[in-house]
Amino acid sequence: MKQRAEITLHEIAGRLEGELTGDHGDIVISNVASLKDASAGDISFLAHRRHLKDLQVTNASAVVLPKEISFDGLPAIKVESPYYAFSQLLHMFYDVPYSPKGVDKGAVLGKEVHIGRDVTIYPFVYIEDRVSIGDNVIIYPWTFIGEGSSVGDDSLIYPNVTIRERCCIGRHVIIHSGAVIGSDGFGFVPYKGSHHKVPQVGGVIIEDDVEIGANTTIDRGTLGNTVIRRGTKIDNLVQIAHNVTVGEDCIFAAQVGIAGSTEIGNHVTMAGQAGVTGHVHIGDKVTVAGQTGVTKDVKDGQTVSGMPAIPHREWLRAMAIFEDLPELKRKISELEDKISEIESKSRNQNAK
Amino acid sequence: MKQRAEITLHEIAGRLEGELTGDHGDIVISNVASLKDASAGDISFLAHRRHLKDLQVTNASAVVLPKEISFDGLPAIKVESPYYAFSQLLHMFYDVPYSPKGVDKGAVLGKEVHIGRDVTIYPFVYIEDRVSIGDNVIIYPWTFIGEGSSVGDDSLIYPNVTIRERCCIGRHVIIHSGAVIGSDGFGFVPYKGSHHKVPQVGGVIIEDDVEIGANTTIDRGTLGNTVIRRGTKIDNLVQIAHNVTVGEDCIFAAQVGIAGSTEIGNHVTMAGQAGVTGHVHIGDKVTVAGQTGVTKDVKDGQTVSGMPAIPHREWLRAMAIFEDLPELKRKISELEDKISEIESKSRNQNAK
């Protein structure tokens, strides 16, 4: 739902820290849209050169361009990263000013709960004893926060989230609906023919600026903590097992799974449905392709694919041949035939 | 829980629009069961020829048969699709008549909420401002419906569902427990070393007759909508990312994942744990096998398998050889040895 109606190009250029071309500062902009969908009054942006043809025909009234591109057809603001500018424009036109609603009397709070300033706690929230909630925190209905847990300033928790006991959620954290933080790690000892539960007495630490997707599950440590470090973004339906450490500024796409005690470095990208086995170490700046199964350590900077995961280039080379296996098999048969023939001729010649 | 006790074969035949063999219309039927499990008083059905042997020995009192099969051992009703007739029989014996309970006083409703006739809204439901709820809608406890969203007539929402703001749910839609509709798309801009959130200001459109499985997540669009078209059925734990369009009458099995902005045609079947990368186009009547990873466009009518996905027949041919790779490698070594030998002989002869 759009919030702002009109901003001048001059003001927009200032807020984007961009350079406005020509003398168009007074033009009034009322929305942001893609080059294809924009109409008069909208500002758009060129994120990739492959959209240059859309730029020629857009109905936008202005456009955000990368510094290295010149285009005279429209009033333009030149910036370092047009896609980042797009995110800023969305904030400008769509951000809803926050007005705290306080603690609804339909929420249930335990003893010794500390609540910061300017919070919004909806009805049907359940907060156990000795929980600490920071300033400006928003907690939607049916969120459970277990004994001794804490939620840092400016964090936002959507409906139906469970945060179990002794979990520490940082500042500026967003947790989407249905996520479960601090469920028991999956630990059992086989003993005399059946599986005995290993009590899971550790916790979870979610550092600042982390985002956790809908229905994602992050288990508590057996002893010690499961840790998600600052700035990491996790999509929906992801599984993070007990005692895993995920580094800073990682990106985990949907349905990724990380098994117990694995350590993942900083700036790691895991594409959708990829998995990592337990007790391995993934270095910094590693990229794991979709549906990959990582079964051993991966060094810094590598890109891996396949099950089991191997360097992406080798996987590409091998997969390129996979489809040709029937052809390879046929060639081998032909070679066998030809060699038989040669050998037979040779025997005949020797026999002469 | 069975609801109806007794229906005559005559009435059943009429409601199935089937042809009753012989003079058995007065037989009273009290339940429906599989050929194997049926006992006296039950009606059963032959869905596949491979169950013909079960037909010989069933204890059912009557049976539903496909038109092309003749069987004199039991009173029979002949229909076009016995499996469809089975689903109709389940409705006959098990459907619970609906008696609306109204809006429970333990539900919380915002301002300007429109509620249709004959609804059932359980306690602990939370409905924000300007939401519209159609006639005969049932909403179980702990469902959240965000500002400006709507739910069409005859829809059924199970417990613990989150529907965020500005999502449009059609008529005759079923949403199972724990599903999350309209969570933020997973959009971030890397800028100066960290990931900045791209506000997700679009919505979700779920058309009529869609079913959404338990704990499935459907993200809202960044700009514009994520769309699930009429008649599509989605199983549990499925991920549909932002700005995806899924066509009509598709079947998505459990744990499928579709990445952002991908377009999927009509009558597409995705088997369990399959995934599709972002920004690709899947044509109409495509079948994607289980655990397949689709990385590029797929044309109408194709069946694909593997990671990366290739035509199913080619994949079958290649996989048939995969297991034989050690044998192929051995043959190549043998050929190399033989050729070395031939070459060496040839050199010896020339040297003579």
Place this chain on the structure above:
Amino acid sequence: MKQRAEITLHEIAGRLEGELTGDHGDIVISNVASLKDASAGDISFLAHRRHLKDLQVTNASAVVLPKEISFDGLPAIKVESPYYAFSQLLHMFYDVPYSPKGVDKGAVLGKEVHIGRDVTIYPFVYIEDRVSIGDNVIIYPWTFIGEGSSVGDDSLIYPNVTIRERCCIGRHVIIHSGAVIGSDGFGFVPYKGSHHKVPQVGGVIIEDDVEIGANTTIDRGTLGNTVIRRGTKIDNLVQIAHNVTVGEDCIFAAQVGIAGSTEIGNHVTMAGQAGVTGHVHIGDKVTVAGQTGVTKDVKDGQTVSGMPAIPHREWLRAMAIFEDLPELKRKISELEDKISEIESKSRNQNAK
């Protein structure tokens, strides 16, 4: 949160049914920790020989050892299974004594609900008519228990769980947050171009000592039941489809999926993200590797890998060559060249 402060080695040895070395029974132990993390006052344990070097340098005040290992550096308790002893030690130091809180007046209970002794039912729980709850059961907020369902003695249900109608949950069962038990099976009949819902009128039976992970989904049977047998442990985000039977003492890791009507034996291990197609039979003591796709029956005792699943050893042998496919292809080309050369020479000789 640690509960107990001080226990003597003598008492610990007795409770572990272990043999205390030397004359150290009076030493007071205040916590349990890994060899690496232990400090003075802690007891630790040697679970694997590969941690022997940690044993040399641990700061623990005592250690639990397997019977066959001798170590004089520390007071030791010798037991059959140190890892099982570790789980017992966690119980000793961390178990919280249970004090029942009764039925909160903010919970909603239907008619003819039977509640056992010493239960704890939190606010915002919703229990429908004719439900039976055993002794010592704990049900956290926002759990739904549908009409005619039952929960056995000593079971523990975390927040936000949905248990639909006519599901039977055994004794000592743990269900983690967000799990959905008894959602409709995914059954549709294609008829005249669209998919018609097959009513799902069966139930779910969860036997004693089962644990079900966060956001896991277990669908009800179409007719008859979906069954999880005694002692089976299921991790997070797992999908169990309608009419599946899972045997006793199985271990299913996160994100596993089992399609409809499949039967799984006892003591089966499924590693993460593995899947099994519908209508197949998995024998007892089968191990399915991570991300494996099982497409047909698997006999007792087998270990399988790959998609489609084959015996693990064959898969290992084939995968070992997969990476070398480019090399194999190159060799085949070389062989073809050499043979062409030999054939051409031979023709030349014959032409002489």
